[in-house]
Amino acid sequence: MTIENMLLDALDADFVARLRERLGERHVWTDVNEVEPHLVESRNLYRGSATAVVRPKDAAEVAFVLSLCNEANVRVVPQGGNTGLVGGGVPYGGLVLSLARLDAIREVDATNSTITVEAGVTLARIQEAAEAADRLFPLSLASQGTCQIGGNLATNAGGTGVLRYGNTRDLVLGLEVVLADGRIWNGMKRLRKDNTGYDLKHLFVGSEGTLGVITAAVLKLYPRPKATVTAFLGCAGPHEALGVFERLRESAGDQLTAFEFIPRFGLELVLKHADGVVRPLAGDHAAYALVELSSPQEGADLAGTIETVIGGAIEDGLVEDATLGASQSQNAALWKLREMLSEVQGREGGSIKHDISVPVSRVADFIVEASAACEAAMEGVRVCAFGHFGDGNIHFNLSQPVGMEKAAYLREWERFNRIVHDIVHAYDGSIAAEHGIGLIKRDELLRYKDPVAIETMRAIKAALDPKDILNPGKVVALGTDAPSALPG
Numbered sequence: 398m399t400i401e402n403m404l405l406d407a408l409d410a411d412f413v414a415r416l417r418e419r420l421g422e423r424h425v426w427t428d429v430n431e432v433e434p435h436l437v438e439s440r441n442l443y444r445g446s447a448t449a450v451v452r453p454k455d456a457a458e459v460a461f462v463l464s465l466c467n468e469a470n471v472r473v474v475p476q477g478g479n480t481g482l483v484g485g486g487v488p489y490g491g492l493v494l495s496l497a498r499l500d501a502i503r504e505v506d507a508t509n510s511t512i513t514v515e516a517g518v519t520l521a522r523i524q525e526a527a528e529a530a531d532r533l534f535p536l537s538l539a540s541q542g543t544c545q546i547g548g549n550l551a552t553n554a555g556g557t558g559v560l561r562y563g564n565t566r567d568l569v570l571g572l573e574v575v576l577a578d579g580r581i582w583n584g585m586k587r588l589r590k591d592n593t594g595y596d597l598k599h600l601f602v603g604s605e606g607t608l609g610v611i612t613a614a615v616l617k618l619y620p621r622p623k624a625t626v627t628a629f630l631g632c633a634g635p636h637e638a639l640g641v642f643e644r645l646r647e648s649a650g651d652q653l654t655a656f657e658f659i660p661r662f663g664l665e666l667v668l669k670h671a672d673g674v675v676r677p678l679a680g681d682h683a684a685y686a687l688v689e690l691s692s693p694q695e696g697a698d699l700a701g702t703i704e705t706v707i708g709g710a711i712e713d714g715l716v717e718d719a720t721l722g723a724s725q726s727q728n729a730a731l732w733k734l735r736e737m738l739s740e741v742q743g744r745e746g747g748s749i750k751h752d753i754s755v756p757v758s759r760v761a762d763f764i765v766e767a768s769a770a771c772e773a774a775m776e777g778v779r780v781c782a783f784g785h786f787g788d789g790n791i792h793f794n795l796s797q798p799v800g801m802e803k804a805a806y807l808r809e810w811e812r813f814n815r816i817v818h819d820i821v822h823a824y825d826g827s828i829a830a831e832h833g834i835g836l837i838k839r840d841e842l843l844r845y846k847d848p849v850a851i852e853t854m855r856a857i858k859a860a861l862d863p864k865d866i867l868n869p870g871k872v873v874a875l876g877t878d879a880p881s882a883l884p885g
């Protein structure tokens with residue numbers, strides 16, 4: 398950090414007093430106990446610092462905060478639910494700007510199939526509001542009770558519904574954004590067609606708080622599924638799983654709403670560590686797939702469709718065994734096996750994580766090649782490659798060898814990054830599929846992203862935030878005083 402920034406970030410009493418005068422005493426937190434939870438994320442990889450947490454109530458107050466900060470060169474990190482996993486929401490000096498009080502659901506327009514919300518509404522509340530209007534908001538993440546739609550938009554979150562409905566980017570029609578200098582861009586259109594020049598909303602989606610603060614959004618809704626079938630398949634390996642995925646895609650089309658991959662090691666961890674789970678299939682298989690078909694048509698014969706495909710896949714050796722959920726609770730029990738996967742890895746010591754994507758046609762090849770490369774690089778390393786197989790997004794996680802010291806293992810993170818990300822690159826994939834760049838992948842981005850893309854991203858950042866006050870040092874670093882991307 399430069400001396401100039403240190404001076405500017407040590408907010409003086411007059412600056413805080415001006416914030417308090419506009420936002421109210423209760424909404425400018427400087428007490429260490431109130432600020433502390435905003436300095437770390439759940440994975441605890443980084444610990445930041447901030448002088449205050451400010452909690453504006455609307456876009457006008459956000460604009461006030463930003464114009465004040467811009468004038469005084471004070472850095473600002475927007476925060477939603479703080480469930481991010483890549484260090485993006487961790488502040489390094491200055492203010493944390495919490496969107497929690499912008500929590501109104503302004504309108505549900507069932508005919509237009511849209512919902513208009515403020516940035517601080519949690520994802521779960523949006524899902525509930527859609528359901529109350531007999532509609533579906535299809536974004537679905539394990540963090541949905543806490544994460545906010547502003548954060549989902551800022552990270553272009555993915556999740557289990559991407560195969561059918563796309564990422565958050567695909568679910569947004571309109572945005573309201575406060576720029577670094579405090580101007581408010583009103584892009585709250587509810588249109589499915591609008592070709593009036595550059596589509597600015599897509600600039601802010603996935604910008605991780607570096608280009609502007611999202612304060613409201615218009616989102617797409619879909620018909621609510623009235624029929625669902627969930628199946629759990631045991632396969633001989635990822636290539637067989639890909640074979641059955643292709644067949645399901647052909648037979649079920651858009652009714653195929655999820656195809657999640659679980660390796661044998663992952664299922665064994667869930668069965669060992671999670672409460673209230675049962676082994677879904679009698680035998681042991683190298684790879685498993687959790688499949689969901691759904692339809693807005695009540696009584697749609699989804700079981701018939703999936704049974705026909707599975708029957709053919711068993712005959713052809715693609716599927717070794719399968720079970721179908723016979724009730725809502727059985728479906729939920731099958732989903733729980735997938736949902737617990739992230740958590741249980743933490744019980745096995747250190748986990749080195751990669752959130753990557755490759756073209757779906759190459760996902761099985763990738764899993765096999767990258768697993769072999771990592772196993773060859775360290776004896777005893779345990780590969781847990783799982784996740785959104787149907788859209789090519791794999792959480793390629795590596796559990797430490799049994800008995801190894803955790804800290805020593807985590808020091809190998811960079812070495813494994815090189816092995817895994819080089820293979821991802823060779824497969825024309827992405828090193829950041831759904832969790833974003835934040836801090837943890839900032840330097841990796843420089844290595845793998847097209848240099849013209851990096852230059853263009855920096856030019857956009859410099860144009861929209863010339864003083865580099867918005868989440869500086871994340872995604873692309875403009876200055877030389879950016880925090881280190883290495884965890885710890």
Ligand code: FAD
Nearest residue numbers: 477478479480481485544545547548549551554555606611
């Ligand atoms: P935060 O963590 O608060 O912020 C994330 C980033 O967005 C930061 O850079 C922040 O500065 C910026 N930001 C936040 N709000 C705004 C705003 N209003 N305007 C501008 N910038 C803003 N992610 C997935 O994609 N798929 C998953 O399946 C998934 N599963 C998860 C499961 C668990 C258990 C956990 C803990 C996390 C998971 N995540 C997943 C990661 C995380 O939940 C998402 O990235 C989520 O979108 C972050 O939302 P948030 O409100 O918590 O944002």
